[in-house]
Amino acid sequence: MKKIILTLMVGVCYALSVSGQALDVTHFMRISPFQHNNLPSSSTIYNGYFSLPTGNIQAGVNLGAIRYKNLFETDEEGYPTVLTATKFVNSLSNKNYFGVYDDIELLGVGFRIKDRYFLTVDYRQRANLDFIYSRDVLGLPIYGNMAYVDNPADLNLSINLNAYQELGVSFRHKVNNRISWGVRPKVLFGLANVNTQTLSAQVATNPNDYTISMRYAAALRAAAIVPFTMTFNPQDGFQFDADYNVGIILKNAFKNAGFGIDLGFSYKFMESLGLSAGVLDLGFINWKTSTTSMSSSLDDAGSLYNEGAFTFSGLTQSDIDAIMEEGSSGILDTLAQYFPLEIVPTGSYMSALTPRVVLQADYEFAKFHRVSVATQFRFANKYFQPSLTVAYDGLFFNSIDVCVAYTIQRNSYDNLGVGLGFNLGYLNIYAGTQNIIAAFSVKNVSQLTATAGVVFNWGHYKNWREKYPKKEKKPKEGKKRG
Numbered sequence: 001m002k003k004i005i006l007t008l009m010v011g012v013c014y015a016l017s018v019s020g021q022a023l024d025v026t027h028f029m030r031i032s033p034f035q036h037n038n039l040p041s042s043s044t045i046y047n048g049y050f051s052l053p054t055g056n057i058q059a060g061v062n063l064g065a066i067r068y069k070n071l072f073e074t075d076e077e078g079y080p081t082v083l084t085a086t087k088f089v090n091s092l093s094n095k096n097y098f099g100v101y102d103d104i105e106l107l108g109v110g111f112r113i114k115d116r117y118f119l120t121v122d123y124r125q126r127a128n129l130d131f132i133y134s135r136d137v138l139g140l141p142i143y144g145n146m147a148y149v150d151n152p153a154d155l156n157l158s159i160n161l162n163a164y165q166e167l168g169v170s171f172r173h174k175v176n177n178r179i180s181w182g183v184r185p186k187v188l189f190g191l192a193n194v195n196t197q198t199l200s201a202q203v204a205t206n207p208n209d210y211t212i213s214m215r216y217a218a219a220l221r222a223a224a225i226v227p228f229t230m231t232f233n234p235q236d237g238f239q240f241d242a243d244y245n246v247g248i249i250l251k252n253a254f255k256n257a258g259f260g261i262d263l264g265f266s267y268k269f270m271e272s273l274g275l276s277a278g279v280l281d282l283g284f285i286n287w288k289t290s291t292t293s294m295s296s297s298l299d300d301a302g303s304l305y306n307e308g309a310f311t312f313s314g315l316t317q318s319d320i321d322a323i324m325e326e327g328s329s330g331i332l333d334t335l336a337q338y339f340p341l342e343i344v345p346t347g348s349y350m351s352a353l354t355p356r357v358v359l360q361a362d363y364e365f366a367k368f369h370r371v372s373v374a375t376q377f378r379f380a381n382k383y384f385q386p387s388l389t390v391a392y393d394g395l396f397f398n399s400i401d402v403c404v405a406y407t408i409q410r411n412s413y414d415n416l417g418v419g420l421g422f423n424l425g426y427l428n429i430y431a432g433t434q435n436i437i438a439a440f441s442v443k444n445v446s447q448l449t450a451t452a453g454v455v456f457n458w459g460h461y462k463n464w465r466e467k468y469p470k471k472e473k474k475p476k477e478g479k480k481r482g
Contacts, residue, residue, distance in 0.1 A: 055455055257286060
């Protein structure tokens with residue numbers, strides 16, 4: 001029965017999972033108390049713990065389809081010889097992802113209350129950059145417009161940058177030996193935000209006269225605790241100025257307030273097999289400091305405008321003479337009339353967090369040894385990112401925690417993660433990476449991650465495993481003598 005249930009769970013998770021940013025390998029380790037960051041209903045082996053800024057540090061870069069082996073041809077010694085731009089473009093999908101993130105716990109404390117409750121208070125600094133781009137963004141300049149005679153080039157960019165502080169209170173309740181649930185409300189204080197509402201263009205080439213036409217629209221918002229101004233003119237381009245006054249920055253650090261919540265539920269089918277689910281980072285931030293809006297759309301500024309599109313049929317002799325006389329400034333002035341860019345201070349606005357859904361199954365096949373299957377669904381600025389992770393975690397000699405995890409993502413099948421931790425009494429040290437292959441062949445991997453932490457704890461391993469109460473055996477009745 002156990003094998004059947006576990007097989008079904010693995011199959012469902014695999015069917016739902018194809019790509020995305022995965023759970024960190026240390027999430028599956030016993031000596032890390034930070035599983036509640038991904039599953040608020042998860043238990044911890046400690047009766048209490050305390051962490052400083054070194055308690056939990058996570059950082060990573062997800063390169064997506066940007067692979068060294070797709071960019072260059074190499075010689076026998078591995079040195080690049082030829083830039084293979086077309087091979088790189090062919091390796092891209094319609095939507096491509098590049099991401100950077102960090103998650104640093106600056107201060108945290110957690111403690112158990114009467115065995116059934118666990119309370120955690122933590123203060124974290126978090127940041128994530130999600131950059132999503134279509135294949136034609138690179139395909140058009142590499143292949144040229146003639147490759148898009150029949151089908152217009154579809155240029156789409158999406159940028160989502162969120163940097164903020166997070167003060168959270170996590171509460172876990174063990175209802176009984178089967179059911180537990182958790183909730184983690186959190187107050188947020190924004191540091192910086194960039195969010196594109198739209199940034200797209202369509203470029204087509206007429207097959208008869210090779211006239212190029214383009215339609216486009218752009219709109220984005222930005223905010224930061226550092227006061228800044230941005231201007232644009234054709235001659236000087238973008239001009240950026242910022243006031244790095246420490247007093248003003250500290251004053252603004254808590255003005256962009258927001259709220260978020262994490263929810264979790266866990267159920268044990270039997271002593272060694274359980275299923276957990278979590279919905280994370282549901283919330284928003286209200287941005288008020290240095291809020292700026294940037295927008296642009298095509299304007300009817302002359303003969304190059306035709307039915308909502310900018311059209312270009314080539315240069316006449318008079319155009320060439322004007323360029324020779326005025327230089328590039330004349331061209332830039334003309335283009336600025338067709339593509340006006342407006343950068344203005346704006347009022348407060350709200351931005352959503354990047355929500356996640358986590359499903360996880362755990363099977364403890366021996367004491368201190370378990371396997372886990374977890375899938376995560378992440379929604380980054382209208383971009384869906386699922387991922388699948390299979391992990392093994394084992395505790396040896398009550399002091400050495402070893403975790404190995406394998407993650408499947410779109411165009412990325414080499415994500416072999418390794419975590420190692422040491423129990424030194426009241427001190428636990430652990431570190432891990434989602435892709436150990438990067439240490440040996442950084443040229444051929446799609447992501448680089450690192451996690452490390454130092455945790456002070458008490459009550460180590462007390463109540464570490466939630467067992468079902470054993471059934472009391474009824475005493476055997478002796479035979480009655482006749």
